Amino acid sequence: MSPAPSRTSRDAITIAARSILEQDGLDAVTMQAVAECVGVRAPSLYKHVAHRDALIRAVSDDVAGDLAAVLGSGRTGARDAGRRLRVIAERYRTFVRRNPAGYALLFAGLDPGQRTSDEALAALGEPIVAVMASIVGEEGALDAARTFTAWAHGFVSLEVSGGFRLGGDVDAAYARGIDVILSGLSGPANPPSG
Amino acid sequence: MSPAPSRTSRDAITIAARSILEQDGLDAVTMQAVAECVGVRAPSLYKHVAHRDALIRAVSDDVAGDLAAVLGSGRTGARDAGRRLRVIAERYRTFVRRNPAGYALLFAGLDPGQRTSDEALAALGEPIVAVMASIVGEEGALDAARTFTAWAHGFVSLEVSGGFRLGGDVDAAYARGIDVILSGLSGPANPPSG
DNA sequence: ACCTGAACACCGTTCAAGT
DNA sequence: ACCTGAACACCGTTCAAGT
Numbered sequence: 113m114s115p116a117p118s119r120t121s122r123d124a125i126t127i128a129a130r131s132i133l134e135q136d137g138l139d140a141v142t143m144q145a146v147a148e149c150v151g152v153r154a155p156s157l158y159k160h161v162a163h164r165d166a167l168i169r170a171v172s173d174d175v176a177g178d179l180a181a182v183l184g185s186g187r188t189g190a191r192d193a194g195r196r197l198r199v200i201a202e203r204y205r206t207f208v209r210r211n212p213a214g215y216a217l218l219f220a221g222l223d224p225g226q227r228t229s230d231e232a233l234a235a236l237g238e239p240i241v242a243v244m245a246s247i248v249g250e251e252g253a254l255d256a257a258r259t260f261t262a263w264a265h266g267f268v269s270l271e272v273s274g275g276f277r278l279g280g281d282v283d284a285a286y287a288r289g290i291d292v293i294l295s296g297l298s299g300p301a302n303p304p305s306g
Numbered sequence: 307m308s309p310a311p312s313r314t315s316r317d318a319i320t321i322a323a324r325s326i327l328e329q330d331g332l333d334a335v336t337m338q339a340v341a342e343c344v345g346v347r348a349p350s351l352y353k354h355v356a357h358r359d360a361l362i363r364a365v366s367d368d369v370a371g372d373l374a375a376v377l378g379s380g381r382t383g384a385r386d387a388g389r390r391l392r393v394i395a396e397r398y399r400t401f402v403r404r405n406p407a408g409y410a411l412l413f414a415g416l417d418p419g420q421r422t423s424d425e426a427l428a429a430l431g432e433p434i435v436a437v438m439a440s441i442v443g444e445e446g447a448l449d450a451a452r453t454f455t456a457w458a459h460g461f462v463s464l465e466v467s468g469g470f471r472l473g474g475d476v477d478a479a480y481a482r483g484i485d486v487i488l489s490g491l492s493g494p495a496n497p498p499s500g
Numbered sequence: 501a502c503c504t505g506a507a508c509a510c511c512g513t514t515c516a517a518g519t
Numbered sequence: 520a521c522c523t524g525a526a527c528a529c530c531g532t533t534c535a536a537g538t
Contacts, residue, residue, distance in 0.1 A: 266460025
């Protein structure tokens with residue numbers, strides 16, 4: 113009935129771009145490649161996304177949403193806070209290893225308008241802050257969450273980008289790192305008065 | 307005497323590229339922009355670098371060398387190991403904040419041939435492993451260095467890419483993070499038997 | 501109202517021709 | 520032996536013309 117119903121959608125375009133990104137890298141996410149993937153010509157994409165940067169941003173938000181869902185799900189699983197933190201850490205690492213290029217996108221864009229939105233970032237940090245509150249108390253939760261997040265982000269980033277090339281048991285090093293941080297957070301340097 | 311002495315050099319080209327990178331981002335590091343910066347036309351660059359990727363790689367190695375020099379210099383400065391680690395951590399953060407785009411380059415290239423060389427990486431980690439050896443002993447040094455490096459890399463990466471948008475005292479959070487890790491490394495989870 | 505081919509500016513890279 | 524203009528393939532983006 114309508115003169116020309118859309119042959120594709122913003123969602124389909126975003127999914128296609130994300131798939132190409134993980135398979136062949138950011139440079140391969142070409143307007144032409146994405147267009148071919150959804151069965152259309154490149155200029156048609158501009159009916160659904162403003163420009164390539166906006167498309168990359170959409171992919172970035174998509175990844176952030178998935179990660180937040182993974183981290184926030186099943187929050188009632190483990191009883192003590194230490195175990196909950198370990199569960200979160202494992203989910204975090206698993207997600208990044210499965211979506212390395214997409215995850216890198218979350219921190220790659222130095223220019224504004226392309227980087228992840230504030231709400232998406234807050235959603236990512238929320239479950240971590242919640243667990244930390246029950247470990248170090250409310251007032252130290254943000255600092256503790258930052259320390260944990262910095263370590264987890266740094267570890268998986270280094271792992272994914274090939275920074276751990278000296279072998280050794282990387283799985284064990286990850287588990288050990290959680291122990292170090294948990295121990296340090298309740299150690300002498302971080303009394304509840306902090 | 308010689309028919310045509312080089313009007314530029316690989317070093318000058320690398321320095322120009324690095325300067326453009328820090329000022330305007332990776333996308334601005336164009337063969338034409340670099341060429342203009344060294345007073346030559348774009349095709350002439352190919353007498354000194356194989357292609358753009360090789361130039362980016364040269365910049366990356368340059369940055370890695372500078373960072374290694376910063377981290378390794380003056381190793382005899384502080385007496386106790388904890389203070390030495392704090393000094394390294396501060397130098398690390400200062401360097402990254404001064405060379406954000408160059409530092410990001412060290413971990414951006416997922417494709418081989420473009421990422422930092424193994425020797426450069428080893429040089430970066432060496433002073434950290436050395437300090438860790440005097441804190442947790444030889445056998446736990448590599449693991450401890452990885453935990454510290456992951457945290458420091460993660461913290462400054464998040465900071466530089468705008469991941470800490472909730473305000474708060476970021477300087478204090480960094481100092482606190484060092485305390486947490488130092489405390490955790492000598493805590494109950496990490497006895498010398500490790 | 502969406503799709504398309506053609507066109508434009510730009511970039512990486514090659515190469516024959518200059519000196 | 521290095522430099523250059525011209526050329527090629529490719530990409531992002533725009534737009535008039537189709538249906």
